[in-house]
Amino acid sequence: MSLLSNLKSALLKRLVARSGGIDFTKLDKIPDSVAWPLVRDGLNPTERLTAAREQDPVQKLTSFMGLDLWLITGYDEAREVLGNVNHSTDIRPYMGKSGDVEKGDIGGLGFTDPPEHTRQRKLLTPEFTMRRLSRLKPGIDSIIERQLTETESGAATDPDGVVDLVQTFAFPVPFRVICDLLGLPDEQREKFRKLGSARFDMSEGGAGSIGAIGGSREFLLAETARQRNDPGPGLIGQIIRDNGDAINDFDLGGLADGAFNGGMETSASMLALGTVMLLQDRALWKSLAEDPDSVDDIVEELLRQLAVVQIAFPRFAKEDVTVGGHLIKKGSVMLAHLPTASRDPRSTPGEAMCPMKESSNHVAFGHGLHRCVGAELARMELRAAYPALAKRFPNMELAVEPGDLQYHAKSIVYGLEALPVRLNV
Template sequence: MIGVLDGVRTRVLSGVRGVVMRQAAGRVDLSRVDKIPPTLGWPLQRDGMDSPARLDEMRTEAPVQKLTTFLGLNVWLVTGYDAGHAVLVDQTSYSTDIRPYVGKSGASDGDIGGLGFTDPPDHTRLRKFLTPEFTRRRLQRLEPLIDAIIDRQLDEIEAAAKASDDGVVDLVPLFGFAVPFLVICELLGLPDERRETFRELGSARFDVTGGGNAVLGAISGSREFLLAETARQRHDPGPGLIGQIVRDFGDEISDYDLGGLADGAFTGGMETSAGMLALGTVVLLEHREHWEALVAGEADVDAVVEELLRYLSVVQIAFPRFAKTDVVVDGQPIKKGDVVLVHLPAVDRDPAFGGCPVDFDPHRPSKSHLAFGHGIHRCVGAELARVELRKAYPALAKRFPAMTLVDGSDDLEYFGQSIVYGVEKLLVRPLG
């Protein structure tokens, strides 16, 4: 799953090539931005599970509209499904290369690595190293580990509930965070003694309230950790993704590139799944008929998961696209050098989905959502996320059929301004 200001947050804005790049270099440095202005940040603020009503109004007026001008760059917001799909699938009109926009303080040796900030042909070269690790066959090998991790966390939830005076536990650290974190540690092949350090580096990188410098600092911390881990595994390959790529490709990939890929896997595989597990549990508990169907083993789990992915779209903004040439999107002219942001929750609640797209309805006629993005920058870990969600929700429901929320969705403390949406804590009574 991917993200904006994944641009100013999961990683902060993208670059353009050619003349625009050379003109922008030295003029725009996102790493020096102390605060994201309200004109740019408001689309990241939700009303509980729902995006701002203003986005629906914008989509009705025109699915592509100018959001603001930021650091001299015109920023366009896409809220319609067809327009969003067209932008995300277009490999030739846009760049996602952020390097000209972060300055020396935001990048190491002029680069920050990773698939999300790389254009072809470099993107093609790097993706070939990572894609084999996310094939169905490789993921099947992880399934017993995922089952074991989920079972262990369910045991911890039950123990915590029994030890609590009121039977209340917080699902965020015990389930929402723990399951994807432990899975990504297994995927990367991180030894147990290094996992606590890794855990501490995770969450700050998705919060844009501190501005570009804070985001890039958080990114730098996790990248430095993974670069060091990559260098270590170059000499002592572990059992996970890092070690396997070393064994399969050796000197074809540098430590720097491999560290960037590992960091991208961490980015796409941890916080996004954590948000989905917590928020998806809220949705299911408030739509009790679907919870009961999971308990009874009667739910179409694939349909439930896909509808939760669409309904929640926890990655709020796709990787920013910088126009490399003049382009027209849904009738709206966009100039070379402009930034195009696709708002994923808005496009995934477009009336094009049929019925009432603001409602959670697993029986909705099938239509491909864009929660994982689309095109060459579609989340490479999408299938891993699906495996986790398809296993975790039914396991939670069957283990704790009488689980109830302590607070309703209107009373929860959600992330205030974050590329990856989530909830600070989720108090439940697992045993009813």
């Protein structure tokens, strides 16, 4: 679930070459023919997306400057596309020659194919086993308690008793967890935090998103170089200790950046959006606080319903392929729409909120080779954070009408600009 905006950078570079030098990164808006699948209706996919899935779960989205884009909205079709090892996620053929490409800096784990993808993932996977992740559990619980206290303090200082849960809880919890995971020193964290939230916003065209990506990657490359001589206690330092010069700074920086993306913005969005959904279903809110056995199913259903990463890593057809009865030509791009696929009533519980065993039928973490390596860390955070929030503030309620909440516009990772709540403690 990381570095998806790099595709945009690559495609825009390709378009510059095709258009005789027009700089598409300076476009104020992304054309609706490309961007409309990134729009939602509150917490739900739009009627346009649902209708597209019901009409035909595989549709040609558009032809954009000579590039055919296909939209995949069905669950079975999405799994077929994402699970096909013959499709490519390598964007180098679309980037042309550049110093970064020559050095191997092509966007991290998500945009590499086997055997390079296999080599890099093997370096990262040991850090995300349940045994390794278990060492983070006490720290996660401590971070959650700290942010609950900060949330309560924030509400106490507001005349109306209102606090923004995005700022006090949903963003800080995964940010602090990922900093601990990466082993970032305390003095570096504030600088890193400022690079975190703008990476996936596509509402103003390419420049802001691409600039934010570059800034955080530069930060992590510098941190990787620093830890090369003084390995820290987290993921970066451990990979250096385990592998030494077998992994270079570009690859390790890319892996760290992928862990940052998959572990921060996505979890922050899930915490905020999941809370909105739960506050509109008081029975589930109460269940989280009082019935520990219900937590796993509720979390899985929230993941299925919300699927905050809207588009999976794009797959490039290396050969002509037939998906859902459609011939997709070599070189075309296939975009699996994860929220709509995860609500496909043919293979999942459908549109209605229904926590049960079948809720695990979703593609919120992707599927296949590029399934999110940090999925279990995300689950660990959500399973700890939601119940803690419900237990501490059982009477919490939205401070605005649900329809007045402001969501990210045209963002790869869907989320909230703010979540004003009253704690009613």
